Structure formats: structure tokens, C-alpha cells
Amino acid sequence: MMDHNDQCVLVTGGAGFIGSHTVDLLLAYGYSVRVLDNFSTGRRVNLPTHEQLDVVRGDIRSQDDVFSAMQGVTHCLHLAAQVSVPRSVEDPYDSATHNILGALNVMQAAAQAKVTKLVYASSAAVYGAPAQLPLTEASCLQPLSPYGLEKWVDERYATLLNSLHGLPSLGLRYFNVYGPRQDPQSPYAGVVARFIDRLLADQAPIVFGDGQQSRDFIYVGDVARANLAALFSEQCGICNVATGQRINLLELIDLLNQFTGCSLPTQHLPAKAEDIQHSYGDTQRLAEWLSLTPQWTLSEGLSELVQEYRQTIANETGYPLTANA
Numbered sequence: 448m449m450d451h452n453d454q455c456v457l458v459t460g461g462a463g464f465i466g467s468h469t470v471d472l473l474l475a476y477g478y479s480v481r482v483l484d485n486f487s488t489g490r491r492v493n494l495p496t497h498e499q500l501d502v503v504r505g506d507i508r509s510q511d512d513v514f515s516a517m518q519g520v521t522h523c524l525h526l527a528a529q530v531s532v533p534r535s536v537e538d539p540y541d542s543a544t545h546n547i548l549g550a551l552n553v554m555q556a557a558a559q560a561k562v563t564k565l566v567y568a569s570s571a572a573v574y575g576a577p578a579q580l581p582l583t584e585a586s587c588l589q590p591l592s593p594y595g596l597e598k599w600v601d602e603r604y605a606t607l608l609n610s611l612h613g614l615p616s617l618g619l620r621y622f623n624v625y626g627p628r629q630d631p632q633s634p635y636a637g638v639v640a641r642f643i644d645r646l647l648a649d650q651a652p653i654v655f656g657d658g659q660q661s662r663d664f665i666y667v668g669d670v671a672r673a674n675l676a677a678l679f680s681e682q683c684g685i686c687n688v689a690t691g692q693r694i695n696l697l698e699l700i701d702l703l704n705q706f707t708g709c710s711l712p713t714q715h716l717p718a719k720a721e722d723i724q725h726s727y728g729d730t731q732r733l734a735e736w737l738s739l740t741p742q743w744t745l746s747e748g749l750s751e752l753v754q755e756y757r758q759t760i761a762n763e764t765g766y767p768l769t770a771n772a
């Protein structure tokens with residue numbers, strides 16, 4: 448195994464979905480890792496027990512928590528956030544305390560600690576309704592929610608702190624991330640987790656609108672690879688993390704039906720006004736800057752995820768799920 452334990456990476460939000468997969472990868476490469484998480488949506492069981500892993504309970508809204516977690520750190524991956532778009536609409540003030548003030552605490556502490564690199568989670572939500580596709584990093588930004596606007600503000604702060612304090616940073620605009628450990632019970636869960644959860648419970652998947660809306664779904668393992676590449680590259684600025692492919696929701700359900708052995712008719716509810724019709728990202732910069740092309744096809748990722756769900760259900764109930772259960 449490679450040994451990088453002289454380098455310590457602080458991962459805020461490391462107990463969450465994307466964070467825990469990235470922590471696994473960092474540990475596998477021999478890095479020392481510190482996680483700062485308030486466990487609001489993240490879970491301790493997502494993380495291993497490992498001699499090179501230090502898990503700290505704390506909140507990015509607290510300067511004390513952030514500044515003390517940043518001590519001795521060489522790199523920082525900032526993922527902690529209020530991640531729900533609807534919640535940001537209902538309570539934009541609270542959302543901004545996490546996603547703007549919390550992010551600013553992390554960036555300021557990283558600048559003061561003179562970390563080698565700060566990588567932070569932005570989102571495809573900064574683009575809003577696309578004027579043209581695919582979305583490139585130069586596309587027009589018109590966020591449709593406080594959440595999208597907050598991520599954009601973070602990008603502006605990161606650029607400013609780079610020129611004010613020389614803080615090297617790279618903001619990653621993740622598209623629709625799916626994979627194990629995404630909590631399907633959460634009202635904010637991604638559509639893939641929600642569809643699988645319902646199909647395996649013998650319930651029809653629910654689609655808002657006609658299901659023709661398309662998205663760029665990227666497997667969490669590829670996002671973890673992008674995070675690692677970003678942390679140890681010299682590139683600064685903004686980069687899409689996407690596959691460059693899109694699939695509509697009805698096609699996604701067809702694929703999931705194949706992997707779960709279900710064939711329940713999809714239930715349609717009225718379209719949501721804030722739902723954009725189509726989105727997918729240009730991946731040229733991801734390939735050029737981070738030498739990265741996604742490894743998992745959607746079929747591979749979904750098949751692995753369905754197997755993992757079946758295993759979890761079997762472990763929890765003591766009964767294996769048959770193909771049609």
C-alpha cells in the first residue's frame with residue numbers, strides 16, 4: 448500500500464454519502480484523514496474504524512470547531528452542507544448559515560492554515576434552467592433555488608480568497624450522484640435511491656410530470672475519484688463532475704425494473720414548477736484537468752447498487768430477497 452500519512456486531509460461532511468466514499472479511498476491510498484461532521488444527515492457507521500482516521504463531531508457554522516479541526520491539515524475537502532433544495536426554499540436563512548457562512552469559515556480557516564489545496568462541493572444547481580446543452584463551466588449561471596445561489600456564492604468567495612490570500616482551490620460542480628449509502632428514507636434523497644427503495648418494497652415508482660426529464664447520473668465511486676484527483680492536482684477554478692451522458696426518468700425506471708425484476712406501472716404526479724427539463728454536463732475539463740473519465744456505466748452502477756440494497760435488506764430482516772420480491 449502507498450504511504451502518504453505525512454499528508455492529512457480534513458473532510459468536512461465526511462460521514463455523509465459522498466464524503467464517506469471519499470474517506471475510504473483516501474485511507475486506501477494511505478492518507479491520514481480527519482472528518483468534521485455534525486451527523487445531521489451523516490452517520491458514524493458510514494465510516495470505518497482506522498488508525499489513520501480521526502472523526503471529530505463539530506459544526507462548520509462554529510469558527511472554533513472549524514479552526515481547531517484545521518490544525519495540522521495539509522489538504523481540505525469541504526463537503527458539509529445543507530443539501531436539500533426544497534429546504535433551502537422553505538428556510539433560505541438557515542440554509543445560508545450552513546452553505547455560505549459555514550463554507551466561509553472553512554475557506555478562511557484553510558487560508559489561515561495555508562493548506563496546499565482546498566477542494567469544495569459546488570453543484571450543477573448553479574446552472575439552473577440551461578439555455579444550451581451540454582452545460583460547460585462557461586455556461587450562464589441562473590440558479591433557481593437558494594441552494595444553487597449559495598453554491599455560486601461559495602465559488603465567488605473561493606475565487607476571491609485565492610486572490611486575497613493565495614488559497615489554491617478547486618470547486619467541483621457535481622451532477623446527479625447516486626450509489627450506496629444514499630439514504631432513501633430521507634425526503635431529500637436522490638431519485639435513484641427513492642426509485643430502488645420503492646421497487647424493492649413492491650411499490651410503484653413516483654414520477655413528477657411525464658418522466659421525460661433527463662439527468663446526468665454519476666456513480667459515487669467516480670465522484671470519490673474526482674475528489675482525490677482534485678485534491679492532489681495543481682488545477683484551480685471550477686470543474687464539472689459529470690458523465691456527459693443523459694437518461695430520462697422513464698428509461699431509468701426501465702433499467703431499474705430489469706435489475707430488480709419488478710414491472711410495476713409508474714405513478715405520475717403533477718410536474719414541479721422548479722423542475723428543469725434536461726441537464727447534462729460537458730466533461731472535457733474533467734478529462735483535461737484531472738485526467739478522469741467516469742469508470743462506471745449507469746448499468747454497472749445501478750446493478751451494483753441494487754445488489755447492495757438487497758444485501759442490506761437481507762441483513763436487516765434475516766431473509767434474502769428473491770429477484771421478484
Ligand SMILES: NC(=O)c1ccc[n+]([C@@H]2O[C@H](COP(=O)([O-])OP(=O)(O)OC[C@H]3O[C@@H](n4cnc5c(N)ncnc54)[C@H](O)[C@@H]3O)[C@@H](O)[C@H]2O)c1
Binds near residue numbers: 483490624
Ligand atoms: N449527492 C448529490 O447528488 C450532490 C450533487 C451536487 C452537490 N452535492 C454536494 O455534495 C456535498 C455532499 O453531499 P452528500 O450527497 O454527500 O450529502 P450528505 O447529506 O450525505 O452529506 C453531507 C454531510 O455534511 C454533514 N453536515 C451537514 N451540515 C453540517 C454542518 N453544519 N456542520 C458539519 N457537518 C454538517 C452531514 O451530517 C453529512 O454527513 C454537499 O455539499 C452537497 O451540496 C451533492
